[in-house]
Every structure is written in structure tokens, then in C-alpha cells.
Amino acid sequence: MKQNSFLNQLENWVDNAHSACLVIVVSTWGSAPRQAGSLMLVRDDLHLEGSVSGGCVEGEVIRLSQEAMESGLPCIQEFGVADETAWQVGLSCGGRISVLILPVADTGIPLSILRQAVRAENTRQPLDIEFMLADIMADIPKVTVRATLPDTSMHFVHTSNLEEEKGLFTLRLRPKNQLVIIGAGHISQVLSQLALNMELDTIIIDPRAVFLTEERFPDVTIKQGWPQDVLPELSIDAQTAIVTLTHDPKIDDPALLHCLKTDAYYIGCLGSTKTHQLRLHRLKELGISDTNLTRLHGPAGIPLGGRAAAEIALSILAELVSIYHKRDNQKSF
CATH class of the missing domain: 3.40.50.720 (NAD(P)-binding Rossmann-like Domain)
Known part of the structure; x- marks a missing residue:
């Protein structure tokens, strides 16, 4: 038996009639606990895989993921330094992170894109998934997603790039070691x-x-x-x-x-x-x-x-x- 990757696991959940969200760290500042491109999965019965902060903000991410699963709409949320006296959600490390929460849906991460990514992983083929975030803060949030063939001279695994001026986030999927x-x-x-x-x-x-x-x-x-x-x-x-x-x-x-x-x-x-x-x-x-x-x-x-x-x-x-x-x-x- 072989352990499933995150994306294989997400596809398996959806194929077994679960709602689920893919959560991605899209940017970090300072001493953030996880790097950009870190992944977390949230299922409708609160089964979790992965982490975006090592535990600091996961509770709020789960709540937002539940809302995203119910509405079918994506969202992006920034977490900064926690103020312990105010009991606010935040990071104790002094850094900041921004996370993208995507339900598996046409308005989040489309199932067709997820399946394409899983095929790429299973055949050890590189793939870039681009998320256009220009409309993420609109009244009806929207993320445009597309998969592209990358520059195969790069050998990163689950790394990412956020071009803020273009509103473009790229999740670069590369074969695992x-x-x-x-x-x-x-x-x-x-x-x-x-x-x-x-x-x-x-x-x-x-x-x-x-x-x-x-x-x-x-x-x-x-x-x-x-x-x-x-x-x-x-x-x-x-x-x-x-x-x-x-x-x-x-x-x-x-x-x-x-x-x-x-x-x-x-x-x-x-x-x-x-x-x-x-x-x-x-x-x-x-x-x-x-x-x-x-x-x-x-x-x-x-x-x-x-x-x-x-x-x-x-x-x-x-x-x-x-x-x-x-x-x-x-x-x-």
C-alpha cells in the first residue's frame, strides 16, 4: 500500500461523496511557520490533512472552510500577529500569512483541474496551477483556475509564486523525491x-x-x-x-x-x-x-x-x- 498524496486524497474524498476544501498558503511575511505553497485539506466531517500554520490559525481556517463548502465560494484570509490579551486569532511567531480557501467546485478548484493535477502527480509529470485572484474580494468571489505545462528545468515540490501586481498565484507541482x-x-x-x-x-x-x-x-x-x-x-x-x-x-x-x-x-x-x-x-x-x-x-x-x-x-x-x-x-x- 502507498500513502496518498494530498491531491490524491482530496480526489478520493470527492469521489466518495464528501465536500472538501483545498487550503493553500499563498504568501508569507516575516517568520511565518509554513512556507508559501503549503497545503491543508478540510473535509465536511472535519477530517483534516496537512497544516498552514502548525496549529496557530487552523481553527479559524476550518470555520472558513466550512462556510466555503456550504456556499461553494472561495475566500482569501490574512492572519497576522496574535494579540493574546484580545483573544484574537493570529500567529504567535510574529509573522503573517495569507491563505486561499478553495472548495472543490467550479467556483473554487474545479474537479477537472484536480483530476489533471492528480494524473500529473501519479505519472511524475510537472504541472503549474494558476489562480487568478483579481475577483477574490468581489461581492461574489471568483477564482479563475487553469493548469499549464511548466518550465521543466525547475525541480521544486509544491512551491508557489504570488505576483501581487497581477493578482496571480501559481502553485508549482513537481514530482516528489x-x-x-x-x-x-x-x-x-x-x-x-x-x-x-x-x-x-x-x-x-x-x-x-x-x-x-x-x-x-x-x-x-x-x-x-x-x-x-x-x-x-x-x-x-x-x-x-x-x-x-x-x-x-x-x-x-x-x-x-x-x-x-x-x-x-x-x-x-x-x-x-x-x-x-x-x-x-x-x-x-x-x-x-x-x-x-x-x-x-x-x-x-x-x-x-x-x-x-x-x-x-x-x-x-x-x-x-x-x-x-x-x-x-x-x-x-
């Missing part, structure tokens, strides 16, 4: 759960059915089969990290041969330094160039000194997160 794990052993169990806490889309591949069960790997995508058969079916892009964990060249090497042809930003291999040198020799014999072999991180993980499964998993996750952010800093995102 993805982790593909080869092998379903104990380290993979721990690593997959750590990855979920980091909100990584996580996929486990292993030809051995006895290891690859939903009981051992809840909330992640599991695919039984040989890596050389499964990997070509996946979208492995510049937001993808891959790590081989089986210690078995029959499983790991074909995976590495495929992944070295992709744009994956991290390819890690479990094993000792000696094991990794033998691995490099095998891959070179199979035609992989020395330049391409330098992409492999082996032994995978930063040196923490521990040997327990959880410690190894933590070291691998720390390395791939560090490499991802170093890459983005070099690109000046």
Missing part, C-alpha cells in the same frame, strides 16, 4: 520507514516473494520481480535516489546497469570497500566507463560508526539527503 530500494531485507525495512518520514515516494524491488510483503513494508510500493524487468517500468528522474541492498550481484548488478543510464541523483551500494571494488570491476567488465562508475556511492552512507540495521539505514538516508541539497545549492535554486 523518490527512493527506489533494491532488496527487501532488514535494512530495507528500516530505510523505507525513515524515507516515509522524509515524505519520499518509496519503492521496494525484490524477486523474492517471501521477503516482499505488505506486512514487512507498510505504506510503500512493493514490486516483485528482477530489477532489470521492473526498473524500465518506473519513471527514474533527477528526483530519484536508488540504493542496492541485497549483497547479491545477481540482483544488484543488473539494477546498477540500468540505473547508471538514468538521471538518478544518487546511486548507493551496500557493502564493504573491498566488496565495492569487486563490484566496480564487474561493472567495468560489462562496459561501464570509469566516469560513469564514479556516480556510484559505495559503501553507501556517511560514516556514523554503527553497524546495526537502523544505523546503516540512517547513514544512507543522511547521505542521499545531503547530496540532494548540495546539488540544488550548486544549481542556485
Whole structure:
């Protein structure tokens, strides 16, 4: 089983006859608790997903969302510093945020746009959703929404842009970071759960059915089969990290041969330094160039000194997160 994204969850609610609102932080000032583009979902029975302030103003956002669901009309609300003596709703951090509250309706976020966004997420395709807010404060509030294909050189996830002079807010949906794990052993169990806490889309591949069960790997995508058969079916892009964990060249090497042809930003291999040198020799014999072999991180993980499964998993996750952010800093995102 795989955890639903926010937009998948919202579509699922609507398909099951619920009214719901999508709440988006469209702008922030000062030390606001959540960045622009942060999402929150509110359902008609008050089931919630996500947050726009970490708890400071959620109660008022829920009330406004209930009104929006009843009227079918969107609204925008700014929250500033709370005055504790006056019991007003506000932020205790000293910042300000502006949130856009959109019922799933033609006058809010149309169902057709929501479905288009869900399809884009499920196929790891980037999409921009533009909200024209010029008429949001009219007697009958109105938001014009359209989906556009973006500049694919950008790699943000759920980021946003508000051009106040144009009254235009753009929610930029980009593929989430993805982790593909080869092998379903104990380290993979721990690593997959750590990855979920980091909100990584996580996929486990292993030809051995006895290891690859939903009981051992809840909330992640599991695919039984040989890596050389499964990997070509996946979208492995510049937001993808891959790590081989089986210690078995029959499983790991074909995976590495495929992944070295992709744009994956991290390819890690479990094993000792000696094991990794033998691995490099095998891959070179199979035609992989020395330049391409330098992409492999082996032994995978930063040196923490521990040997327990959880410690190894933590070291691998720390390395791939560090490499991802170093890459983005070099690109000046």
C-alpha cells in the first residue's frame, strides 16, 4: 500500500461523496511557520490533512472552510500577529500569512483541474496551477483556475509564486523525491520507514516473494520481480535516489546497469570497500566507463560508526539527503 498524496486524497474524498476544501498558503511575511505553497485539506466531517500554520490559525481556517463548502465560494484570509490579551486569532511567531480557501467546485478548484493535477502527480509529470485572484474580494468571489505545462528545468515540490501586481498565484507541482530500494531485507525495512518520514515516494524491488510483503513494508510500493524487468517500468528522474541492498550481484548488478543510464541523483551500494571494488570491476567488465562508475556511492552512507540495521539505514538516508541539497545549492535554486 502507498500513502496518498494530498491531491490524491482530496480526489478520493470527492469521489466518495464528501465536500472538501483545498487550503493553500499563498504568501508569507516575516517568520511565518509554513512556507508559501503549503497545503491543508478540510473535509465536511472535519477530517483534516496537512497544516498552514502548525496549529496557530487552523481553527479559524476550518470555520472558513466550512462556510466555503456550504456556499461553494472561495475566500482569501490574512492572519497576522496574535494579540493574546484580545483573544484574537493570529500567529504567535510574529509573522503573517495569507491563505486561499478553495472548495472543490467550479467556483473554487474545479474537479477537472484536480483530476489533471492528480494524473500529473501519479505519472511524475510537472504541472503549474494558476489562480487568478483579481475577483477574490468581489461581492461574489471568483477564482479563475487553469493548469499549464511548466518550465521543466525547475525541480521544486509544491512551491508557489504570488505576483501581487497581477493578482496571480501559481502553485508549482513537481514530482516528489523518490527512493527506489533494491532488496527487501532488514535494512530495507528500516530505510523505507525513515524515507516515509522524509515524505519520499518509496519503492521496494525484490524477486523474492517471501521477503516482499505488505506486512514487512507498510505504506510503500512493493514490486516483485528482477530489477532489470521492473526498473524500465518506473519513471527514474533527477528526483530519484536508488540504493542496492541485497549483497547479491545477481540482483544488484543488473539494477546498477540500468540505473547508471538514468538521471538518478544518487546511486548507493551496500557493502564493504573491498566488496565495492569487486563490484566496480564487474561493472567495468560489462562496459561501464570509469566516469560513469564514479556516480556510484559505495559503501553507501556517511560514516556514523554503527553497524546495526537502523544505523546503516540512517547513514544512507543522511547521505542521499545531503547530496540532494548540495546539488540544488550548486544549481542556485
